[in-house]
Amino acid sequence: MNEIRTPKTGKAKRVLEKRAPKLVETGKKTLILHGTKTSATVSSFLMELYRLKKGGAIKYSRRNENIRPFEAGGETSLEFFSQKTDCSIFVYGSHTKKRPDNLVLGRMYDHQVYDLIEVGIENFKSLLSFSYDKKIAPHEGSKPFICFTGEGFENVQELKQLKEVLTDLFRGEVVDNLNLTGVDRAYVCSAISPDKVFLTHCALKLKKSGTIVPRIELVEVGPSMDLVIRRNRLPNESLKKEAMRTSKDNPKKKVKNVVQDAVLGKQGKIYVPDQKIEEMQLVDKSKGLKRERKEAKLKQKEEAEETASKKNKVSA
Amino acid sequence: METETNQIYQVDVGNLLAFNPNHRFTSAPSSRDELGKECITKGTELVQAIANTLFNFPSTETNDGPIVQLPPPTTKLPREKHLPRPKPPTKWEEFALKKGIQKRKKDKVVWDEQTDQFKRRHGYDRVNDDNDVPIIEAKATDEPGEDPFAKRLDEKKKRVGKQEKNRLQNLRTAAKAGALPSHIQLAATALPISGTKAQPKKIGKEDLGDVAGFAATSTASGGKFDKKLPGEKPPKKQGKHHKYLPVVGTSGVVNPEKEQTDKVLSKIFSKHSHEILNVGKAINMYNVKKEKKKSGRSDKSGRSDKLKPKKDITKKPANKAK
Numbered sequence: 001m002n003e004i005r006t007p008k009t010g011k012a013k014r015v016l017e018k019r020a021p022k023l024v025e026t027g028k029k030t031l032i033l034h035g036t037k038t039s040a041t042v043s044s045f046l047m048e049l050y051r052l053k054k055g056g057a058i059k060y061s062r063r064n065e066n067i068r069p070f071e072a073g074g075e076t077s078l079e080f081f082s083q084k085t086d087c088s089i090f091v092y093g094s095h096t097k098k099r100p101d102n103l104v105l106g107r108m109y110d111h112q113v114y115d116l117i118e119v120g121i122e123n124f125k126s127l128l129s130f131s132y133d134k135k136i137a138p139h140e141g142s143k144p145f146i147c148f149t150g151e152g153f154e155n156v157q158e159l160k161q162l163k164e165v166l167t168d169l170f171r172g173e174v175v176d177n178l179n180l181t182g183v184d185r186a187y188v189c190s191a192i193s194p195d196k197v198f199l200t201h202c203a204l205k206l207k208k209s210g211t212i213v214p215r216i217e218l219v220e221v222g223p224s225m226d227l228v229i230r231r232n233r234l235p236n237e238s239l240k241k242e243a244m245r246t247s248k249d250n251p252k253k254k255v256k257n258v259v260q261d262a263v264l265g266k267q268g269k270i271y272v273p274d275q276k277i278e279e280m281q282l283v284d285k286s287k288g289l290k291r292e293r294k295e296a297k298l299k300q301k302e303e304a305e306e307t308a309s310k311k312n313k314v315s316a
Numbered sequence: 317m318e319t320e321t322n323q324i325y326q327v328d329v330g331n332l333l334a335f336n337p338n339h340r341f342t343s344a345p346s347s348r349d350e351l352g353k354e355c356i357t358k359g360t361e362l363v364q365a366i367a368n369t370l371f372n373f374p375s376t377e378t379n380d381g382p383i384v385q386l387p388p389p390t391t392k393l394p395r396e397k398h399l400p401r402p403k404p405p406t407k408w409e410e411f412a413l414k415k416g417i418q419k420r421k422k423d424k425v426v427w428d429e430q431t432d433q434f435k436r437r438h439g440y441d442r443v444n445d446d447n448d449v450p451i452i453e454a455k456a457t458d459e460p461g462e463d464p465f466a467k468r469l470d471e472k473k474k475r476v477g478k479q480e481k482n483r484l485q486n487l488r489t490a491a492k493a494g495a496l497p498s499h500i501q502l503a504a505t506a507l508p509i510s511g512t513k514a515q516p517k518k519i520g521k522e523d524l525g526d527v528a529g530f531a532a533t534s535t536a537s538g539g540k541f542d543k544k545l546p547g548e549k550p551p552k553k554q555g556k557h558h559k560y561l562p563v564v565g566t567s568g569v570v571n572p573e574k575e576q577t578d579k580v581l582s583k584i585f586s587k588h589s590h591e592i593l594n595v596g597k598a599i600n601m602y603n604v605k606k607e608k609k610k611s612g613r614s615d616k617s618g619r620s621d622k623l624k625p626k627k628d629i630t631k632k633p634a635n636k637a638k
Binding site: 003004005007012016020023028088109110114146147148150154168171175176177180181186188213215217218220235240244 | 330331332333334335336337338339340341348351352354355356358359360362363364366367368370371372375380381382383384385386388389391392393394395396397398399400483484487498499500501502503
């Protein structure tokens with residue numbers, strides 16, 4: 001029995017390295033699961049959320065009886081799942097008499113529960129009940145615009161936390177380059193009262209305006225609902241400090257084929273690929289000949305002019 | 317971004333996020349449709365604000381469409397995993413640092429003297445292969461019965477074993493610092509290979525024993541009648557520990573108890589006893605004790621404690637003998 005265990009396949013090694021902590025993090029994966037009992041609204045919301053977040057979400061279909069996020073011991077299952085699937089955000093739906101249509105949105109730090117917020121769904125309208133022109137339907141996995149309206153998001157602590165969690169949930173991967181033709185969805189969240197948020201998902205219609213910036217129209221496509229804040233748990237201060245820490249220096253990119261020499265300075269190597277002369281296309285003769293012919297003609301003309309001018313000089 | 321109504325939105329283009337902190341929705345519940353429409357108009361304004369900055373960025377044209385460079389996001393969100401911890405230097409790296417040894421890049425192909433050609437350094441048909449040596453010359457120090465080829469193999473095995481041990485040691489120090497490489501797992505922990513599980517803190521033998529003791533004595537009968545597991549040691553003595561010295565001395569020591577009391581007395585009677593013993597404090601304590609006894613006796617007359625004014629223990633008694 002060897003004391004050091006290493007993965008035997010390259011694939012396994014790559015998976016493990018993907019899950020290792022990195023300096024600059026890519027998008028968080030979402031874990032969607034439900035509890036002992038779910039109502040129709042909750043299950044349809046979870047399904048639609050999974051569809052919206054197709055690339056970066058994992059949906060568990062079985063019931064989970066022993067997950068109680070707000071109790072002391074009920075988080076162990078969640079932490080185990082988070083470790084297994086490498087997910088840092090989870091959405092747990094359930095339905096009880098006391099808390100109907102309940103959703104718990106939570107985040108993890110190092111696979112330990114970081115913070116939780118519990119909301120209730122009201123006035124849920126599913127994807128399917130919206131009718132719209134199918135051409136403007138948003139593509140899967142496109143980066144969304146996220147809008148928050150309302151002073152509640154600044155003043156009320158629970159709404160602040162909800163804003164942060166929704167941003168984390170919807171933003172997807174952090175990218176450097178964005179294709180402007182690929183932006184076609186927006187999430188609109190409005191704080192209509194200190195404990196209620198109206199959330200809807202819209203497709204974007206870009207219309208021509210006079211300038212480079214198109215005029216934007218929002219068309220409701222996706223699920224829309226009211227979220228009522230129930231309970232929440234804020235992260236404890238030390239954990240929050242640690243999680244918010246970022247390293248200031250960017251990861252140094254390795255520059256290949258460049259050598260710094262003391263005498264000659266910076267030198268680079270250029271690798272020229274082999275030229276397969278047998279397979280190369282011959283030059284298009286006709287055009288070249290045309291040009292050569294033209295040039296030859298011009299030259300002759302010049303020479304003729306020169307000789308003519310010389311003759312004139314001589315004669316004169 | 318300012319609009320006509322002089323409202324300022326907080327726009328984070330890196331996240332395609334916009335926040336309008338100034339709007340207040342009417343508390344009077346308008347119909348749901350109207351509310352929805354209002355939210356969407358507000359949302360449209362925000363999206364337009366983001367798009368205004370976004371589309372004005374310098375864009376490069378590609379086959380798929382115009383691509384813009386997004387700025388890094390400004391809203392701070394918590395990380396999902398801890399920052400990668402710096403790896404502690406291995407023993408060789410420390411030694412190299414101390415001696416000033418630089419890393420030299422080795423070529424894959426090396427010139428072989430014996431067969432005048434280039435051979436690879438590692439792998440099939442390599443330079444200086446141990447198995448290829450045909451003749452080993454005998455030295456004066458060699459014993460006659462020894463097989464030098466077997467000896468070479470043994471030495472190689474030892475070297476490999478030593479290297480493995482050193483590697484394990486280096487990995488252990490890295491694991492202690494929390495910087496174990498993600499694809500390596502040390503067999504000490506029984507958890508599945510994972511990217512980020514923090515090293516669980518190891519509980520020592522004494523701490524485990526203590527905890528077991530606490531658990532045992534927290535039963536109704538103080539843990540005296542609990543069934544003992546095979547191999548479980550009897551509990552350490554709970555409560556106060558008092559060492560009584562033997563009265564009759566063992567070999568060497570005359571009378572240990574007598575000696576102990578003699579020592580105390582000599583300290584009190586010595587010239588510098590006022591430095592050791594605080595006479596004033598001792599007298600105070602004696603007086604307080606006496607008064608307690610007196611008050612205790614008079615208390616037994618029948619008055620309950622509740623009616624009596626509580627005695628303030630911080631106050632010193634009136635008669636103080638100096």
